[in-house]
Amino acid sequence: MKILYIFAHPEPRSFNSAMKEAALRTLDEQGHEVKLSDLFAMDFKPVLDRRDFLQPKRTDVFNPFMEQMHASKKGTFSKDIMDEMEKVTWVDILIFQFPIYFTGFPAMIKGWIDRVFAAGFAFNPATGSMYEAGLLRGKKAMLVMTAGADEALYSKGGAHGDINELLRYITHCTLGYTGLEVLPSYIVFGAGKMSEERVRSEISSYIERLRSLAQYAQKN
Amino acid sequence: MKILYIFAHPEPRSFNSAMKEAALRTLDEQGHEVKLSDLFAMDFKPVLDRRDFLQPKRTDVFNPFMEQMHASKKGTFSKDIMDEMEKVTWVDILIFQFPIYFTGFPAMIKGWIDRVFAAGFAFNPATGSMYEAGLLRGKKAMLVMTAGADEALYSKGGAHGDINELLRYITHCTLGYTGLEVLPSYIVFGAGKMSEERVRSEISSYIERLRSLAQYAQKN
Numbered sequence: 001m002k003i004l005y006i007f008a009h010p011e012p013r014s015f016n017s018a019m020k021e022a023a024l025r026t027l028d029e030q031g032h033e034v035k036l037s038d039l040f041a042m043d044f045k046p047v048l049d050r051r052d053f054l055q056p057k058r059t060d061v062f063n064p065f066m067e068q069m070h071a072s073k074k075g076t077f078s079k080d081i082m083d084e085m086e087k088v089t090w091v092d093i094l095i096f097q098f099p100i101y102f103t104g105f106p107a108m109i110k111g112w113i114d115r116v117f118a119a120g121f122a123f124n125p126a127t128g129s130m131y132e133a134g135l136l137r138g139k140k141a142m143l144v145m146t147a148g149a150d151e152a153l154y155s156k157g158g159a160h161g162d163i164n165e166l167l168r169y170i171t172h173c174t175l176g177y178t179g180l181e182v183l184p185s186y187i188v189f190g191a192g193k194m195s196e197e198r199v200r201s202e203i204s205s206y207i208e209r210l211r212s213l214a215q216y217a218q219k220n
Numbered sequence: 221m222k223i224l225y226i227f228a229h230p231e232p233r234s235f236n237s238a239m240k241e242a243a244l245r246t247l248d249e250q251g252h253e254v255k256l257s258d259l260f261a262m263d264f265k266p267v268l269d270r271r272d273f274l275q276p277k278r279t280d281v282f283n284p285f286m287e288q289m290h291a292s293k294k295g296t297f298s299k300d301i302m303d304e305m306e307k308v309t310w311v312d313i314l315i316f317q318f319p320i321y322f323t324g325f326p327a328m329i330k331g332w333i334d335r336v337f338a339a340g341f342a343f344n345p346a347t348g349s350m351y352e353a354g355l356l357r358g359k360k361a362m363l364v365m366t367a368g369a370d371e372a373l374y375s376k377g378g379a380h381g382d383i384n385e386l387l388r389y390i391t392h393c394t395l396g397y398t399g400l401e402v403l404p405s406y407i408v409f410g411a412g413k414m415s416e417e418r419v420r421s422e423i424s425s426y427i428e429r430l431r432s433l434a435q436y437a438q439k440n
Contacts, residue, residue, distance in 0.1 A: 062231040148285060169322075
Protein backbone atom coordinates (compact mmCIF):
# COMPACT_ATOMS: atom_id res chain seq x y z
CA MET A 1 0.00 0.00 0.00
CA LYS A 2 0.96 3.64 -0.42
CA ILE A 3 1.31 5.38 2.91
CA LEU A 4 1.83 9.00 3.88
CA TYR A 5 3.29 9.34 7.37
CA ILE A 6 2.57 12.80 8.78
CA PHE A 7 4.68 13.39 11.85
CA ALA A 8 4.97 16.28 14.29
CA HIS A 9 7.44 16.26 17.16
CA PRO A 10 10.24 18.82 17.44
CA GLU A 11 12.80 16.48 19.07
CA PRO A 12 14.60 13.75 17.08
CA ARG A 13 15.60 11.97 20.33
CA SER A 14 12.04 11.79 21.67
CA PHE A 15 9.92 8.68 22.18
CA ASN A 16 7.67 9.98 19.39
CA SER A 17 10.63 10.06 17.02
CA ALA A 18 11.62 6.53 18.06
CA MET A 19 8.08 5.39 17.22
CA LYS A 20 8.28 7.15 13.86
CA GLU A 21 11.65 5.55 13.02
CA ALA A 22 10.37 2.10 13.98
CA ALA A 23 7.28 2.71 11.86
CA LEU A 24 9.20 3.75 8.76
CA ARG A 25 11.46 0.69 9.08
CA THR A 26 8.52 -1.68 9.64
CA LEU A 27 6.35 -0.34 6.84
CA ASP A 28 9.30 -0.58 4.46
CA GLU A 29 10.00 -4.20 5.53
CA GLN A 30 6.34 -5.00 4.89
CA GLY A 31 6.72 -3.84 1.33
CA HIS A 32 4.67 -0.67 1.58
CA GLU A 33 5.66 2.48 -0.28
CA VAL A 34 6.03 5.24 2.28
CA LYS A 35 6.36 9.01 2.04
CA LEU A 36 7.15 11.04 5.13
CA SER A 37 6.01 14.54 6.03
CA ASP A 38 8.13 15.34 9.09
CA LEU A 39 6.59 18.74 9.74
CA PHE A 40 9.10 20.16 12.22
CA ALA A 41 12.03 18.94 10.12
CA MET A 42 10.38 20.56 7.06
CA ASP A 43 9.78 23.77 9.04
CA PHE A 44 6.23 23.49 7.73
CA LYS A 45 4.26 26.76 7.79
CA PRO A 46 1.43 26.06 10.22
CA VAL A 47 -0.95 28.92 9.53
CA LEU A 48 -3.46 29.45 6.72
CA ASP A 49 -3.08 32.97 5.33
CA ARG A 50 -2.81 35.01 2.12
CA ARG A 51 0.60 33.59 1.30
CA ASP A 52 -1.02 30.20 0.57
CA PHE A 53 -2.53 31.56 -2.63
CA LEU A 54 -0.27 32.39 -5.57
CA GLN A 55 -3.03 33.85 -7.76
CA PRO A 56 -5.71 35.07 -5.39
CA LYS A 57 -9.22 35.52 -6.68
CA ARG A 58 -9.52 38.77 -4.77
CA THR A 59 -6.73 41.00 -3.56
CA ASP A 60 -8.91 43.59 -1.79
CA VAL A 61 -10.25 41.22 0.85
CA PHE A 62 -9.03 37.79 1.94
CA ASN A 63 -11.69 35.09 2.36
CA PRO A 64 -9.90 31.81 3.20
CA PHE A 65 -12.75 29.52 2.07
CA MET A 66 -13.26 31.29 -1.26
CA GLU A 67 -9.55 31.39 -1.98
CA GLN A 68 -9.23 27.67 -1.24
CA MET A 69 -12.10 26.89 -3.61
CA HIS A 70 -10.47 29.04 -6.29
CA ALA A 71 -6.95 27.64 -5.82
CA SER A 72 -8.31 24.07 -5.83
CA LYS A 73 -9.81 24.71 -9.27
CA LYS A 74 -6.71 26.42 -10.65
CA GLY A 75 -3.96 24.50 -8.84
CA THR A 76 -2.54 27.75 -7.51
CA PHE A 77 -1.74 26.95 -3.89
CA SER A 78 1.76 27.73 -2.66
CA LYS A 79 4.30 25.02 -3.44
CA ASP A 80 4.43 23.56 0.09
CA ILE A 81 0.67 22.92 -0.04
CA MET A 82 0.75 21.56 -3.62
CA ASP A 83 3.50 19.12 -2.56
CA GLU A 84 1.41 17.81 0.33
CA MET A 85 -1.70 17.57 -1.83
CA GLU A 86 0.23 15.52 -4.35
CA LYS A 87 1.17 13.06 -1.60
CA VAL A 88 -2.44 12.91 -0.37
CA THR A 89 -3.68 12.22 -3.90
CA TRP A 90 -1.10 9.42 -4.30
CA VAL A 91 -1.86 7.68 -1.01
CA ASP A 92 -3.93 4.71 0.21
CA ILE A 93 -3.47 5.43 3.93
CA LEU A 94 -2.58 8.57 5.84
CA ILE A 95 -1.00 8.02 9.25
CA PHE A 96 -0.87 11.02 11.58
CA GLN A 97 1.55 10.63 14.49
CA PHE A 98 1.80 13.29 17.20
CA PRO A 99 1.77 13.90 20.94
CA ILE A 100 -1.70 14.89 22.14
CA TYR A 101 -1.70 18.50 23.31
CA PHE A 102 -4.93 19.46 25.10
CA THR A 103 -6.94 16.52 23.75
CA GLY A 104 -6.08 17.28 20.17
CA PHE A 105 -3.55 18.05 17.49
CA PRO A 106 -0.53 20.18 18.28
CA ALA A 107 -0.85 23.44 16.29
CA MET A 108 1.63 22.08 13.74
CA ILE A 109 -0.67 19.22 12.67
CA LYS A 110 -3.76 21.42 12.90
CA GLY A 111 -2.08 23.82 10.50
CA TRP A 112 -1.32 21.00 8.07
CA ILE A 113 -5.03 20.05 8.15
CA ASP A 114 -6.25 23.66 7.84
CA ARG A 115 -4.04 24.25 4.79
CA VAL A 116 -3.84 20.88 2.99
CA PHE A 117 -7.41 19.62 3.53
CA ALA A 118 -8.56 22.68 1.62
CA ALA A 119 -12.11 23.37 0.47
CA GLY A 120 -12.40 22.12 -3.10
CA PHE A 121 -9.58 19.61 -2.58
CA ALA A 122 -10.67 17.48 0.41
CA PHE A 123 -14.36 18.44 0.60
CA ASN A 124 -16.81 20.72 -1.13
CA PRO A 125 -19.99 21.81 0.65
CA ALA A 126 -21.24 23.46 -2.56
CA THR A 127 -21.55 20.07 -4.29
CA GLY A 128 -22.38 18.06 -1.17
CA SER A 129 -18.93 16.42 -1.33
CA MET A 130 -18.53 15.50 2.30
CA TYR A 131 -18.57 12.39 4.46
CA GLU A 132 -19.39 9.40 2.21
CA ALA A 133 -19.13 11.73 -0.79
CA GLY A 134 -16.00 13.53 0.50
CA LEU A 135 -13.27 14.13 -2.06
CA LEU A 136 -10.80 11.80 -0.28
CA ARG A 137 -13.18 8.80 -0.26
CA GLY A 138 -11.54 5.47 -1.01
CA LYS A 139 -8.56 6.38 1.18
CA LYS A 140 -8.01 5.58 4.84
CA ALA A 141 -6.52 7.37 7.82
CA MET A 142 -5.18 6.42 11.24
CA LEU A 143 -4.25 8.49 14.28
CA VAL A 144 -1.18 7.43 16.27
CA MET A 145 -0.86 9.39 19.49
CA THR A 146 1.03 9.64 22.73
CA ALA A 147 -0.65 11.10 25.80
CA GLY A 148 1.06 12.24 28.98
CA ALA A 149 -2.13 11.39 30.85
CA ASP A 150 -2.89 7.90 32.12
CA GLU A 151 -5.60 5.91 30.41
CA ALA A 152 -7.88 6.18 33.46
CA LEU A 153 -8.15 9.94 32.96
CA TYR A 154 -9.25 9.37 29.36
CA SER A 155 -11.81 6.65 30.14
CA LYS A 156 -15.54 6.88 30.57
CA GLY A 157 -15.94 8.23 34.10
CA GLY A 158 -12.38 9.61 34.13
CA ALA A 159 -11.72 13.34 34.63
CA HIS A 160 -11.31 14.00 30.90
CA GLY A 161 -13.77 11.41 29.59
CA ASP A 162 -13.62 8.72 26.90
CA ILE A 163 -10.81 9.68 24.49
CA ASN A 164 -12.51 8.13 21.48
CA GLU A 165 -15.67 10.14 22.14
CA LEU A 166 -13.65 13.32 22.68
CA LEU A 167 -11.70 12.82 19.46
CA ARG A 168 -14.84 12.49 17.39
CA TYR A 169 -14.29 16.06 16.18
CA ILE A 170 -11.19 14.67 14.46
CA THR A 171 -12.15 11.13 13.45
CA HIS A 172 -15.67 12.03 12.33
CA CYS A 173 -15.88 15.79 11.67
CA THR A 174 -12.39 16.21 10.19
CA LEU A 175 -11.10 12.98 8.64
CA GLY A 176 -14.53 11.44 8.07
CA TYR A 177 -15.76 14.75 6.65
CA THR A 178 -13.30 14.45 3.76
CA GLY A 179 -14.47 10.90 3.02
CA LEU A 180 -11.50 9.19 4.67
CA GLU A 181 -12.30 5.87 6.29
CA VAL A 182 -10.83 6.04 9.78
CA LEU A 183 -9.02 3.04 11.27
CA PRO A 184 -9.01 2.54 15.05
CA SER A 185 -6.62 4.97 16.76
CA TYR A 186 -3.37 3.77 18.31
CA ILE A 187 -2.68 5.52 21.60
CA VAL A 188 0.20 5.22 24.07
CA PHE A 189 -0.96 6.59 27.43
CA GLY A 190 1.25 7.71 30.31
CA ALA A 191 3.99 8.50 27.82
CA GLY A 192 5.49 11.28 29.93
CA LYS A 193 7.71 9.12 32.09
CA MET A 194 8.57 5.65 30.85
CA SER A 195 11.28 3.18 31.87
CA GLU A 196 13.62 1.99 29.12
CA GLU A 197 11.93 -1.37 29.36
CA ARG A 198 8.51 0.14 28.76
CA VAL A 199 9.82 2.17 25.86
CA ARG A 200 11.10 -1.04 24.25
CA SER A 201 7.84 -2.88 24.84
CA GLU A 202 5.74 0.04 23.52
CA ILE A 203 7.84 0.22 20.37
CA SER A 204 7.42 -3.55 19.91
CA SER A 205 3.66 -3.33 20.30
CA TYR A 206 3.52 -0.51 17.77
CA ILE A 207 5.58 -2.52 15.30
CA GLU A 208 3.16 -5.43 15.75
CA ARG A 209 0.21 -3.19 15.01
CA LEU A 210 1.86 -1.82 11.89
CA ARG A 211 2.72 -5.32 10.68
CA SER A 212 -0.97 -6.09 10.61
CA LEU A 213 -1.90 -2.76 9.03
CA ALA A 214 -2.79 -4.37 5.70
CA GLN A 215 -5.25 -6.80 7.35
CA TYR A 216 -6.56 -4.02 9.58
CA ALA A 217 -7.15 -1.77 6.62
CA GLN A 218 -8.97 -4.55 4.78
CA LYS A 219 -11.15 -5.55 7.72
CA ASN A 220 -12.23 -2.00 8.50
CA MET B 221 -14.12 43.40 34.74
CA LYS B 222 -10.72 42.77 33.20
CA ILE B 223 -11.03 41.06 29.85
CA LEU B 224 -8.48 39.54 27.50
CA TYR B 225 -9.80 39.29 23.94
CA ILE B 226 -7.88 36.68 21.97
CA PHE B 227 -8.63 37.01 18.30
CA ALA B 228 -7.51 35.08 15.22
CA HIS B 229 -8.58 36.06 11.73
CA PRO B 230 -6.10 37.14 9.07
CA GLU B 231 -8.40 39.65 7.32
CA PRO B 232 -9.21 43.07 8.86
CA ARG B 233 -12.23 43.46 6.52
CA SER B 234 -13.79 40.12 7.50
CA PHE B 235 -17.03 39.56 9.40
CA ASN B 236 -14.89 38.18 12.23
CA SER B 237 -12.98 41.45 12.40
CA ALA B 238 -16.23 43.41 12.40
CA MET B 239 -17.40 41.32 15.37
CA LYS B 240 -14.12 41.96 17.14
CA GLU B 241 -14.32 45.73 16.56
CA ALA B 242 -17.92 45.82 17.80
CA ALA B 243 -16.88 43.81 20.85
CA LEU B 244 -13.99 46.08 21.77
CA ARG B 245 -16.22 49.15 21.44
CA THR B 246 -19.04 47.58 23.47
CA LEU B 247 -16.85 46.23 26.26
CA ASP B 248 -15.18 49.63 26.57
CA GLU B 249 -18.58 51.38 26.73
CA GLN B 250 -19.62 48.99 29.47
CA GLY B 251 -16.66 50.12 31.54
CA HIS B 252 -14.61 46.94 31.28
CA GLU B 253 -10.84 47.07 30.99
CA VAL B 254 -9.88 45.20 27.84
CA LYS B 255 -6.60 43.92 26.44
CA LEU B 256 -6.45 42.54 22.92
CA SER B 257 -4.28 39.75 21.56
CA ASP B 258 -4.87 40.01 17.81
CA LEU B 259 -2.73 37.01 16.90
CA PHE B 260 -2.41 37.53 13.14
CA ALA B 261 -1.71 41.25 13.59
CA MET B 262 0.95 40.32 16.20
CA ASP B 263 2.40 37.69 13.84
CA PHE B 264 2.18 35.40 16.85
CA LYS B 265 4.44 32.34 16.66
CA PRO B 266 2.00 29.42 16.62
CA VAL B 267 4.26 26.46 17.35
CA LEU B 268 5.71 25.21 20.63
CA ASP B 269 9.42 24.49 20.17
CA ARG B 270 12.88 25.01 21.70
CA ARG B 271 12.82 28.72 21.00
CA ASP B 272 10.13 29.15 23.68
CA PHE B 273 12.66 28.49 26.43
CA LEU B 274 15.37 31.06 27.12
CA GLN B 275 17.20 28.98 29.73
CA PRO B 276 16.39 25.37 28.93
CA LYS B 277 16.78 22.78 31.63
CA ARG B 278 18.36 20.40 29.13
CA THR B 279 20.08 21.28 25.90
CA ASP B 280 20.82 17.69 24.77
CA VAL B 281 17.19 16.67 24.37
CA PHE B 282 14.04 18.76 24.16
CA ASN B 283 11.09 17.62 26.28
CA PRO B 284 8.28 20.20 25.89
CA PHE B 285 6.47 19.29 29.12
CA MET B 286 9.62 19.33 31.27
CA GLU B 287 10.80 22.60 29.78
CA GLN B 288 7.43 24.20 30.42
CA MET B 289 7.50 23.06 34.05
CA HIS B 290 11.02 24.45 34.41
CA ALA B 291 10.30 27.76 32.67
CA SER B 292 7.12 28.22 34.74
CA LYS B 293 9.21 27.98 37.91
CA LYS B 294 11.96 30.28 36.66
CA GLY B 295 9.96 32.72 34.50
CA THR B 296 12.18 31.98 31.53
CA PHE B 297 9.72 31.64 28.66
CA SER B 298 10.37 33.70 25.54
CA LYS B 299 9.09 37.27 25.77
CA ASP B 300 5.99 36.70 23.59
CA ILE B 301 4.81 33.96 25.94
CA MET B 302 5.64 35.93 29.09
CA ASP B 303 3.62 38.87 27.72
CA GLU B 304 0.57 36.66 27.14
CA MET B 305 0.93 35.00 30.55
CA GLU B 306 1.00 38.43 32.17
CA LYS B 307 -2.31 39.25 30.49
CA VAL B 308 -3.82 35.91 31.57
CA THR B 309 -2.71 36.51 35.16
CA TRP B 310 -4.29 39.98 35.12
CA VAL B 311 -7.63 38.90 33.69
CA ASP B 312 -11.13 38.05 34.96
CA ILE B 313 -12.47 36.74 31.64
CA LEU B 314 -10.75 35.39 28.54
CA ILE B 315 -12.74 35.66 25.31
CA PHE B 316 -11.50 33.60 22.37
CA GLN B 317 -12.93 34.67 19.01
CA PHE B 318 -12.15 32.72 15.86
CA PRO B 319 -13.66 31.05 12.80
CA ILE B 320 -14.19 27.32 13.40
CA TYR B 321 -11.85 25.31 11.18
CA PHE B 322 -12.66 21.60 11.22
CA THR B 323 -14.74 21.74 14.41
CA GLY B 324 -12.01 23.42 16.39
CA PHE B 325 -9.44 26.15 16.75
CA PRO B 326 -7.54 27.39 13.73
CA ALA B 327 -3.87 26.44 14.20
CA MET B 328 -3.12 30.01 15.31
CA ILE B 329 -5.34 29.78 18.40
CA LYS B 330 -4.26 26.21 19.10
CA GLY B 331 -0.65 27.41 19.11
CA TRP B 332 -1.51 30.16 21.58
CA ILE B 333 -3.07 27.51 23.88
CA ASP B 334 -0.17 25.04 23.44
CA ARG B 335 2.39 27.72 24.33
CA VAL B 336 0.63 30.02 26.84
CA PHE B 337 -1.39 27.45 28.81
CA ALA B 338 1.92 25.87 29.74
CA ALA B 339 2.41 23.10 32.27
CA GLY B 340 3.26 24.71 35.60
CA PHE B 341 1.46 27.93 34.62
CA ALA B 342 -2.09 26.86 33.72
CA PHE B 343 -2.13 23.35 35.20
CA ASN B 344 0.19 20.99 37.00
CA PRO B 345 -0.49 17.26 36.96
CA ALA B 346 2.35 16.69 39.46
CA THR B 347 0.45 18.55 42.18
CA GLY B 348 -3.04 17.61 40.99
CA SER B 349 -3.64 21.20 39.88
CA MET B 350 -6.26 20.58 37.24
CA TYR B 351 -9.98 21.12 36.79
CA GLU B 352 -11.40 22.59 40.05
CA ALA B 353 -7.83 22.88 41.30
CA GLY B 354 -6.43 24.19 37.97
CA LEU B 355 -4.03 27.10 38.22
CA LEU B 356 -6.41 29.51 36.42
CA ARG B 357 -9.33 28.85 38.79
CA GLY B 358 -11.35 31.92 39.72
CA LYS B 359 -11.19 33.17 36.13
CA LYS B 360 -13.72 32.62 33.33
CA ALA B 361 -13.57 31.94 29.60
CA MET B 362 -15.92 32.19 26.66
CA LEU B 363 -15.69 30.93 23.08
CA VAL B 364 -17.02 33.18 20.31
CA MET B 365 -17.09 31.40 16.98
CA THR B 366 -18.27 31.64 13.42
CA ALA B 367 -19.05 28.48 11.45
CA GLY B 368 -19.50 28.22 7.71
CA ALA B 369 -21.83 25.28 8.32
CA ASP B 370 -25.50 25.72 9.06
CA GLU B 371 -26.75 25.01 12.56
CA ALA B 372 -28.62 21.89 11.38
CA LEU B 373 -25.31 20.20 10.51
CA TYR B 374 -24.05 20.88 14.03
CA SER B 375 -27.20 19.69 15.83
CA LYS B 376 -27.98 16.36 17.42
CA GLY B 377 -28.84 14.15 14.48
CA GLY B 378 -27.04 16.45 12.02
CA ALA B 379 -24.13 15.18 9.91
CA HIS B 380 -21.50 16.60 12.27
CA GLY B 381 -23.39 16.20 15.54
CA ASP B 382 -24.11 18.49 18.50
CA ILE B 383 -21.49 21.26 18.45
CA ASN B 384 -21.48 21.67 22.23
CA GLU B 385 -20.80 17.95 22.68
CA LEU B 386 -18.09 18.02 20.00
CA LEU B 387 -16.39 21.02 21.57
CA ARG B 388 -16.16 19.35 24.97
CA TYR B 389 -12.47 18.69 24.26
CA ILE B 390 -12.07 22.48 24.41
CA THR B 391 -14.63 23.61 26.98
CA HIS B 392 -13.98 20.75 29.41
CA CYS B 393 -10.57 19.18 28.62
CA THR B 394 -8.74 22.40 27.71
CA LEU B 395 -10.32 25.44 29.38
CA GLY B 396 -11.93 23.49 32.23
CA TYR B 397 -8.69 21.58 32.74
CA THR B 398 -6.90 24.79 33.72
CA GLY B 399 -9.64 25.64 36.22
CA LEU B 400 -11.36 28.23 34.01
CA GLU B 401 -15.12 28.44 34.43
CA VAL B 402 -16.56 28.28 30.94
CA LEU B 403 -19.48 30.52 29.94
CA PRO B 404 -21.93 29.35 27.26
CA SER B 405 -20.38 29.62 23.79
CA TYR B 406 -21.55 32.24 21.32
CA ILE B 407 -21.76 30.82 17.79
CA VAL B 408 -22.78 32.39 14.48
CA PHE B 409 -23.69 29.59 12.05
CA GLY B 410 -23.89 29.86 8.27
CA ALA B 411 -21.37 32.69 8.38
CA GLY B 412 -19.94 31.91 4.96
CA LYS B 413 -22.42 33.90 2.93
CA MET B 414 -24.43 36.59 4.66
CA SER B 415 -26.47 39.50 3.36
CA GLU B 416 -25.53 42.94 4.63
CA GLU B 417 -28.74 42.95 6.59
CA ARG B 418 -27.87 39.71 8.32
CA VAL B 419 -24.36 40.97 9.07
CA ARG B 420 -25.88 44.00 10.80
CA SER B 421 -28.35 41.92 12.78
CA GLU B 422 -25.65 39.41 13.83
CA ILE B 423 -23.40 42.22 15.02
CA SER B 424 -26.32 43.70 16.98
CA SER B 425 -27.08 40.37 18.63
CA TYR B 426 -23.44 39.95 19.58
CA ILE B 427 -23.35 43.44 21.08
CA GLU B 428 -26.46 42.56 23.12
CA ARG B 429 -24.79 39.44 24.45
CA LEU B 430 -21.67 41.34 25.42
CA ARG B 431 -23.71 44.01 27.17
CA SER B 432 -25.02 41.35 29.50
CA LEU B 433 -21.62 39.73 29.96
CA ALA B 434 -21.31 40.93 33.55
CA GLN B 435 -24.67 39.38 34.52
CA TYR B 436 -23.85 36.27 32.51
CA ALA B 437 -20.52 35.90 34.24
CA GLN B 438 -22.18 36.29 37.63
CA LYS B 439 -24.97 33.85 36.95
CA ASN B 440 -22.69 31.13 35.63
